[in-house]
Amino acid sequence: MPPASSGATATHAAALTPPSPDSEPTTANTVNTPSTAHTDRTAHTDRTAHDTRTAPGGPGFRRMSFALFLAGMAAFALLYSTQALLPLISADFGVSASTASWTVSAATGALALFVLPLSALSERYGRRTLMTASLSVAVAVGLLVPFAPSVGVLIALRAVQGAALAGLPASAMAYLAEEVRPKALVAAIGMFVAGNSIGGMSGRIVTGWAAQAWGWRWGVAVVGLLAVACALAFRALLPAPRHFTPGTLHPKSLARTVRSHLSNPLLRRLYAIGALFMTVFGAVYTVIGYRLTEAPFSLPQGVIGSIFLVYLVGTASSAAAGKLVTRLGRRGALYLAVSTTAGGLLLSLSDALAAVLLGLVLITAGFFAGHAVASSSVSRTATTGRAQASALYQSAYYVGSSAGGTLGAVAFHAGGWGGTVGLGVLAVLGVVTITLYGSRAARTERLTARAA
Template identity: 80%
Template sequence: MPSASTAVSTTARVDADSRLAPGRPGYRRTSLALFAAGLAVFALLYSTQALLPDVSAAYGVSASTASWTVSAATGALALCVLPLSALSERFGRRAMMTGSLAVAVAIGLLTPFAPSIESLVALRAVQGAALAGVPASAMAYLAEEVRPRALVAAIGLFVAGNSIGGMSGRVVTGWAAQLWGWRAGVAAVGLMAAVCAVAFRLLLPKARHFTPGTGSPAALARTVKAHLSDPLLLRLYAIGALFMTVFGAVYTVIGYRLVEEPFSLPQGVIGSVFLIYLVGTFSSAAAGKLVARLGRRGALYLAVTATAAGLLLSLAETLTGVLAGLVLITAGFFAGHAVASSSVSRTAAHGRAQASALYQSAYYLGSSAGGTLGAVAFHAGGWAGTVLLGLVAVLGVVSVTLYGTHRARVELRAEERERARKNGRETYNHTGSPSVLRA
């Protein structure tokens, strides 16, 4: 039983921790600011996704060609997130996020005027590159400014902002497109993101625990090499990429499925389908409670089960069945993403911005691949082809998680054997009894 002095010293250490936590000054402002940033990122990044049938019709291109208006943005983000995270080590997380949002919003307001599919894809790629400064910097900011026990919940709120942004952006574009055309829909998202960017800048407190790094290429290379040599981080990167492959494939193609028979839904109603993202808001915000109850692997297994069940249910030929499947897919994806992304920030002892950047790179490469491959699979085998692609990715998540569980058990048994060996040697040296050593 701890002594009174031990309890006092523990309390003093907790009180001396000036990082943010629920109930402490600045925590609510930080949460709201990053919620707004997450909303803006997903609203801009996927601003054309709900409009792909209209984009196909406007430019006279196929679904797979139109899908590049999404894949180019997510792919550019994946490629640029690491170098921009390195700049955040030198100039600060807050400055990087502010600059990234400003550039992305400006491009978002230019996008509706794209005269051709090629120019639209190019603008979207530049916009995705600009947005790359937000995700990794946001997670690094939280890892530095928020206490470890509150980190999953804080990142969950950022991810919840992603889900709200993805939902509201698609709903706004859907109805605006139905009333005034797809270009008006994209413009509406740009204006909404501008409001979020201003709110973010006004709300986010200055960093108190940020220490500028050198930002040299050699230092960056060493940090990246160390992260890529960590088996746990590699597994988390793979999980993020595979989860996002499912999500990107489903939500890129779903508009094409719902506009066809037997559903034949108008664009505004298809945009409203993305209200299902609200489920992701709750599941990502609840990720901390899931981890506390089930552990990180248990929470991932639950997320995988929900996603796989949703994919199978979405094969139904009724709108109710499809919507129920989307609910499960969305809940499983956002819960799994919140658990995996927070585990990256918790695992990395140094270079957190680079660790988060590598996760974001894998995550958005999964989105880019899922969007393009999902459209190809849809052309080849209809919705069943897209579902098959998603199930293969889900099986990949299961395999990676099971392997991680196996490795953890092997390492634990090895540690127990090593402790037993050391304890046995110490007892043998003390008693002179070899039988104790064998025990």
Template identity: 80%
Template sequence: MSLALFLAGIATFALLYTTQALLPLISADFGVTESAASWSVSAATGALALCVLPLSALSERYGRRTLMTGSLAVAVAVGLLVPFAPSLGALVALRAVQGAALAGLPATAIAYLAEEVRPRALVAAIGLFVAGNSIGGMSGRVVGGWAAQLWGWRVAVGVIGALAVLCALAFRALLPAPRHFTPAPLAARALARTVRGHLGDPLLRRLYAIGALFMAVFGASYTVIGYRLSEAPFSLPQGLVGSVFLIYLVGTGASAAAGRLVDRLGRRGALYLGGGTAAGGLLLTLAPSLPLVLLGLVLITAGFFTGHAVASSAVSRTAVHGRAQASALYTSAYYIGSSAGSTLGAVAFRAGGWPGTVGFGLLALLGVVTLTLLGTRAARAERLAADGA
């Protein structure tokens, strides 16, 4: 079961970000700007963001295994069509369908494991699924980058699609039938009430916005970095540009350290540290030195994963009811941030080069700091009110 979900995670995130490392080649092939090409990333993540909540509700009625299988089947089928897209518009449309289908995995995988895995094995099973997400996102970009250097972006996307097909087939063969799932009727009104309750909570709203802003910085940086590194003064080949995404491994350590940081600094202190680390990384990438640019990306990655881990875990602790919906809303906000960051970061790059993208990222991090300060003021006001009572 754990191996099946691990393979599903690899397929999901290899497909979701399959074009991100290939954007300079896509721009050249279709003769479009950086911001136009970035829609091949934004369309997928944006569609995923919109579909997470409704697909999580459908899984309550039709079953986690059924939904995951159908979602992955549609996504890999579309993935085999993507290399033949005749225009950028067709590519963006296919990627949007793919992103919508892929929403079925993050929407239901954790719930499936929670229902079917013994409690003492649950943490390890979820950890393996998350590891599959990380490995899929990283390997898809790295393998795609080297394949594109040898054979072009269309073959590279086809290679990732073929690997995803193999993972999907193994997933379906390995995943056992559910033993503990009980279908529930679709309760649209109850779901709407729960969602309204979460969106009406000021702390949850701040956490959703913080997650979105951190992801906007991350999405902008990694969507545009390929253009920066493939141009002078670096002029790196596509394979090396794709290999830059190995820096994602830093995120594993940063996520694991987030809990210790919260213990030492508190939640808001950890958010300040994550935002400051990412801001320092953005400023370092302005240097005309490849080692400093790579170090800057390391700091951006560490800061992002720290902020994301702190915000997402705080959502689960804050929500006293409807935790699945609270987490789904965070996932939606997270991928909305990814979609917006990819597009707006590319627009900023078009307008002002890499410094424009850095400026956009710093503005988003200023939003993180502002929201965290508002949280500090709100917590202080609550303490004063409690003391006065």
């Protein structure tokens, strides 16, 4: 694949290709002699010395991480700014839960549709440039959303906002893959995902209390102003890329890159896992506001918004994803994330508020850990066309969000909270099936390699 499609030179990509995330660490069957061990250490030292990418403790790493943390925070706050307000939007416009849910699903669906073409633009114009442009447009639209005269206009504005945000996630992950050393990649992406969770949490809390005091329009207006501050700080802090090589846009080359990624069984599994995890998350958080406004809870809007403090758990679990992978391996970390999410879903069926809150904590922790592991695995697996690989993951991820939001609302209308939980359990079983299949496939490959 030419450099234009990967954003980095072929030599650089080949020299720094990380191990496949589908392979668990194994113990060597032979013992190194002192001379061999010395040679291996020397070679490793030479590779590390020539790797000019940023590492923890290195110049600019904290600045880079914090800048992308702020970008993720702004993106999630804007993307889901109406989610906690759906009951108020339903009442204001006189529409059903499924109709109001489109103010979320339209944004995530547009993001899924535009993330791939915008990631291609990042190959030509640069990751930082595209991320800045995406945030700027999304923030501008966010300042218009409070003035929507009808639910149709509101949905249209939210779709435009989602399309604008499409330039951020894949470009951010490609930027990190190019600028950060492989061993630090999970931690760096975990910080970006942690920003997502903080943004989702703060956006919902702020909108909840502002909406309780002044109505839902003021709620989304305050989030828009917070996003402006985050966008300005992001642009000021993010270091200029040092390992990006701009290329020319070639539609045929892009199509070949996309076909190559989609023909990779591991990437396909990771895309499906991201979509299914987000189906659960989208369904739960689209509907939870409706459930908590009804009996036996009957909570006010401000309190419902404050419940999203559980997103702090997602911040911790996504930032800790690197340690989980080190201890359990990637598939082990995914099994733990799935088990945690499933336990939370079942616990949330209780009519006791404390049990529901604990269920949300477990769902949130499991989702963000699983997302951090899957998304970082995509960045490590793709050695060329990283922006496109990440874009395909983001497309699948936000298709899952749109599907989860819409289907979760339909399931809630048909069967109450139990219907929404049933949808989530089916998605969780899908993740388990895919992960088990991946484990079996990896074991078969190892046995075949030994036999050869």
